[in-house]
Structures are given as C-alpha cells and as structure tokens.
Amino acid sequence: MTGRAPMVVFANFLSDLAVDLDEGEILTQWARQAPRKAWLLGPGDVLVTPVPLGPEFLRYVYELTAVPPESVAVVTVPPAGAVPLARAVEEAGLAEHLRALAGDRGAALLPTALDASAIAFARRIGIAVHPYRSVEAAEGALTTTMSLNTKAGFREVAGRLGMRLPAGRTCRRQQVEGVARELLRDYRRVVVKPDRSAGGHGMRFVSRDDLGGGAALALDAIGGPDGLWVVEACLDVVESISIQLDVSASGTRALFSGAMRTAQGSFTGYVAPLPPSCAHVAGELAAWGEALGRHLADQGYAGPFALDALVDTDGVAYANESNIRRTATxxxxxxxxxxxxxxxxxxxxxxxxxxxxxxxxxxxxxxxxxxxxxxxxxxxxxxxxxxxxxxxxxxxxxxxxxxxxxxxxxxxxxxxxxxxxxxxx
CATH class of the missing domain: 3.30.1370 (Ribosomal Protein S8; Chain: A, domain 1)
Structure with missing residues (x-):
C-alpha cells in the first residue's frame, strides 16, 4: 500500500448505477456493508462512509493491515434518505472538510460505483477519479457503465460478443406477463428480472402453475410503469459462478473466479477458486470476460468489473449478467x-x-x-x-x-x- 497517491475511498452504495434510487430500502441495506471498505485504507487515505464504523472493528483492521490509525481519516456522513452519497455529503456540509483532507497531494476518488454524482463530487473537491487520467475520462465511461449494469444492456452486448445466453427477451413492464406465458410453452419455469437490479433484488421465478387458471403476474413496483424487464428461461442450475477482471491501459487482467452462494437468486456468499464441479468452464468464462474487457476498454472504461454465469446440470455455462463496478467480492x-x-x-x-x-x-x-x-x-x-x-x-x-x-x-x-x-x- 506504499508508493501510491492517497485515496478518498467513497463508499457510495447509495447509487443509481445498480438499482433505481427509489428502491430506498434495499440501498440502505447495502450501505450497511460500507465498513468493509476499511480494508482498502493505507496511510494518507480517507474513507467516506454512510454508516459509522465501530472503534473495535477499526482497531482490528489497523492491527491486521499495520496501518497507523493516526495516518487515516474516517468521515461518517449523516443519513439523508435515498439520495446519492455525494448529495448527502453536500447536505451535511462536509464537502469542504473532505477537500481539506484530500489536500494538494494528487489524491484520487475510489468510488464503489462510478456514477454521475461521484464524478461530480470529485470535480467539486478537485481530485481525480481512480484509475482515470482525468475526471473527463471517467465521465466518458458513464454511458457504458450505466448500460452494462442493466440486464437488457448486458444481453445486447453479450450476444454480439458471442456469449451463450439463456433463451429470453427484453420487454416493457406491461408486456412481461405475455412474454412469460410465451416462454412457458417451451420451458417449465422462467425468471423475471427488472432491468436495473443487483443481488437478486426484484427477481421472480414463475412456473406454468403460477399463471394457470387465469392468474395474473404481479410485479414489484420497480422501474416504473414503462420500465424494461428481462424474461428468461429458468435453467436447472448447479452452480452460479463469476469472474472478476480489471481493465487498464495494459489490457484486461483476470483477478479471480469462484462460485456464488445464492438463495432464490439473491447473493448470500462466495467461494474461490472455482469448485471442481464447474472448473471445466474456467477457460470459457475467462474468454468471455476478456472479450467484455476489450469492449469496455474500447468504450473508455477502466477499473474492475465482474461477469456472472450459470452452469446447468449438463455442465454448460450461460452468461448471466455483468457488474461494471466494484462488487460484493x-x-x-x-x-x-x-x-x-x-x-x-x-x-x-x-x-x-x-x-x-x-x-x-x-x-x-x-x-x-x-x-x-x-x-x-x-x-x-x-x-x-x-x-x-x-x-x-x-x-x-x-x-x-x-x-x-x-x-x-x-x-x-x-x-x-x-x-x-x-x-x-
């Protein structure tokens, strides 16, 4: 952790990158994971967090990482509702304090999610956005990050890049039930996903029986009345897997891969490396990740991203979604x-x-x-x-x-x- 510029670690779990901001309850739950960002801190760094960190936990982190406590700053931002962390910082009157902490030391913002509010905040306090050469370069990647953190945007790009995808369609909210009924003619179950969602939030598994006898499909109020949804054939899954990669000027580098633990589509844990049951798909998963990394680089993106996939009972892998941000792993x-x-x-x-x-x-x-x-x-x-x-x-x-x-x-x-x-x- 030495020999690098100071970082302002910006735990902006409250972001519209992965989920619409009106999904306030789930965003608040995710924000409670902000303390883990303390493991990234080195001397001279600043952590901006939406939840307080316990003194015993901080002492524990500093002990294991050998970081002098006096060399870092932790700034807790008071709650401001379902608004981006940058706005909460402004409303709390903390922007100038953070500008002073960052100082004139070549500091860079390290956001959890590269979104418009984080970029505007970096510009506001006069620092770069890691790992971009300028705030403008980070801003140039926004269209890609916003698109590929959606289910529809991923399906479109993944299909062009030659990834194997579950059979499915993108449609508007009012078309979801009709599309689900069409797919259920050929498949026993389908999975219904809101376009902008993460961690399984808002996902529904629907069977033929669920829509039998004239029953209607009730959806959560996600994405508004005209929002996009994706309806896919539900695979017989033995493993949910992912690969994490990093895009830089020198190319795309795979960091690790592993299997996700899920319950009804929601993330509950992770194990790395890939278990033997799905190790045979490692090469294909890496090839898909590298192809996506090249696409991201062409669009001006730099930094970490993840590609998720499903392995069915036949041992075949299907690309599932991308997370163009720092993830839970x-x-x-x-x-x-x-x-x-x-x-x-x-x-x-x-x-x-x-x-x-x-x-x-x-x-x-x-x-x-x-x-x-x-x-x-x-x-x-x-x-x-x-x-x-x-x-x-x-x-x-x-x-x-x-x-x-x-x-x-x-x-x-x-x-x-x-x-x-x-x-x-």
Missing part, C-alpha cells in the same frame, strides 16, 4: 490478497459466509470467541477467520471471511467457525 479479495502477502499462504483459497448467532454479540465478544477457539486469522500462516464487515446492527447476523491454503481447508475452517461464532451459547 472485490474488496474482500483485495483484503485476502493484502493479508496473505507476507504469509506462507501464497495461493489462498477463501470464502465469504454469513449466519445468525445464537444470541447477540458485540465485535469484541465475537473476536474473543474466535481467538479462544484458535480460529481467528493468523497473519503468519495466512489462514483463519476474518470479521471483515464489522458488528451487525442486530448483533446476530454476522458476515465473515474464511481464508485457507486449499478449498478443503476453507470448508473445514468454515464449519468450525460456524460452530464457534454462530452456534455457541
């Missing part, structure tokens, strides 16, 4: 890479998990429980459990990362951590 992967860099664990396997504790715990209590059981992360071995997302508001809904030398080690450690952290008295 980008920062944890950076954390894993950072924490194991000086250890004996040179090629770490890792997983993201969550579960409910038997009773509420505070951060110090949860960490003490892991340490007493010998399950807390060991910097020398580069293995163990990391409480990467701070204490949950309810004290029971914990997120944690498990790092090991192999997939088998991670599975074993994860089971032990669940017993210690979640199931204890």
């Amino acid at each position: 980008t920062t944890p992967h950076a954390m894993v890479t950072r924490l194991t860099a000086a250890s004996s664990n040179r090629r770490p396997a890792w997983a993201l998990s969550k579960g409910r504790a038997h009773r509420p715990l505070d951060f110090a209590g949860a960490l003490a429980r892991l340490r007493a059981a010998g399950r807390a992360f060991d910097p020398q071995r580069g293995e163990g459990v990391v409480l990467y997302a701070d204490e949950p508001p309810d004290g029971v809904s914990w997120r944690y990362a498990v790092i090991g030398a192999s997939a088998g080690d991670v599975e074993e450690e994860e089971a032990a951590a669940a017993e210690v952290l979640l199931m204890g008295p």
Whole structure:
C-alpha cells in the first residue's frame, strides 16, 4: 500500500448505477456493508462512509493491515434518505472538510460505483477519479457503465460478443406477463428480472402453475410503469459462478473466479477458486470476460468489473449478467490478497459466509470467541477467520471471511467457525 497517491475511498452504495434510487430500502441495506471498505485504507487515505464504523472493528483492521490509525481519516456522513452519497455529503456540509483532507497531494476518488454524482463530487473537491487520467475520462465511461449494469444492456452486448445466453427477451413492464406465458410453452419455469437490479433484488421465478387458471403476474413496483424487464428461461442450475477482471491501459487482467452462494437468486456468499464441479468452464468464462474487457476498454472504461454465469446440470455455462463496478467480492479479495502477502499462504483459497448467532454479540465478544477457539486469522500462516464487515446492527447476523491454503481447508475452517461464532451459547 506504499508508493501510491492517497485515496478518498467513497463508499457510495447509495447509487443509481445498480438499482433505481427509489428502491430506498434495499440501498440502505447495502450501505450497511460500507465498513468493509476499511480494508482498502493505507496511510494518507480517507474513507467516506454512510454508516459509522465501530472503534473495535477499526482497531482490528489497523492491527491486521499495520496501518497507523493516526495516518487515516474516517468521515461518517449523516443519513439523508435515498439520495446519492455525494448529495448527502453536500447536505451535511462536509464537502469542504473532505477537500481539506484530500489536500494538494494528487489524491484520487475510489468510488464503489462510478456514477454521475461521484464524478461530480470529485470535480467539486478537485481530485481525480481512480484509475482515470482525468475526471473527463471517467465521465466518458458513464454511458457504458450505466448500460452494462442493466440486464437488457448486458444481453445486447453479450450476444454480439458471442456469449451463450439463456433463451429470453427484453420487454416493457406491461408486456412481461405475455412474454412469460410465451416462454412457458417451451420451458417449465422462467425468471423475471427488472432491468436495473443487483443481488437478486426484484427477481421472480414463475412456473406454468403460477399463471394457470387465469392468474395474473404481479410485479414489484420497480422501474416504473414503462420500465424494461428481462424474461428468461429458468435453467436447472448447479452452480452460479463469476469472474472478476480489471481493465487498464495494459489490457484486461483476470483477478479471480469462484462460485456464488445464492438463495432464490439473491447473493448470500462466495467461494474461490472455482469448485471442481464447474472448473471445466474456467477457460470459457475467462474468454468471455476478456472479450467484455476489450469492449469496455474500447468504450473508455477502466477499473474492475465482474461477469456472472450459470452452469446447468449438463455442465454448460450461460452468461448471466455483468457488474461494471466494484462488487460484493472485490474488496474482500483485495483484503485476502493484502493479508496473505507476507504469509506462507501464497495461493489462498477463501470464502465469504454469513449466519445468525445464537444470541447477540458485540465485535469484541465475537473476536474473543474466535481467538479462544484458535480460529481467528493468523497473519503468519495466512489462514483463519476474518470479521471483515464489522458488528451487525442486530448483533446476530454476522458476515465473515474464511481464508485457507486449499478449498478443503476453507470448508473445514468454515464449519468450525460456524460452530464457534454462530452456534455457541
């Protein structure tokens, strides 16, 4: 983390890039994940967060990353409703304070989502947007990021790039039921997705029985009365997988790939690398990701992105969607890479998990429980459990990362951590 310009880490989970801003409740839930951005901090950095970070959690992060606490600043922005983080900063009167913290040191904004409000904020406080050479260059990538973070935009580009896609159609809201009925003539189930959505929000699985006997298809009020939706054949899925890549002036580089854990289409966790059940599609997934990276570079985009895919019971992969932003796995992967860099664990396997504790715990209590059981992360071995997302508001809904030398080690450690952290008295 040395030898680089200071970063203003901008945890703008409240963004219209992945979900319409009128979906306030889900955005507020996502914003609670902002504490994990602390793992990106180095000396001289500033974290701008929509939720407060606990002092015990920050002490824990600084200890594991060897960052002097006095060398970084954490600025908590008061709640302002379902508005972009940049607007909340302005409404709280914090813009000039952040300008002063950034200073004249060549600092750059590192947003979670590259959206118009983040770019305007960088211009407002006089800093660049990482990794672009100028604010104008970042602004030039907006059309592409806004389009490829939609289901319809991805299907159009993916089809042109030769990716295999589930059978489906893009349509307006009032056409969704008719399109679903047409597809259900050939497929047992379909999945109905709002055009701009992430993490499975608003997704519906519909069977022939659901629309039998004249039953109507009720949709959530997402995207407005004329919004776009995608209706696709529902595959018999054995794995939901993804590959994370990075686009720079030197080309597209694959960072990692793995399998997503989902429940009814919603993200619940992750394991890397790809498990044996779908390792045979790694080459095809990488080729699709590299093709998408070249397209993004041609459109002026730079930085991280993810390509998601589904593997069916025949072992065939189908491209599913793209996330042209930092995702739920980008920062944890950076954390894993950072924490194991000086250890004996040179090629770490890792997983993201969550579960409910038997009773509420505070951060110090949860960490003490892991340490007493010998399950807390060991910097020398580069293995163990990391409480990467701070204490949950309810004290029971914990997120944690498990790092090991192999997939088998991670599975074993994860089971032990669940017993210690979640199931204890």
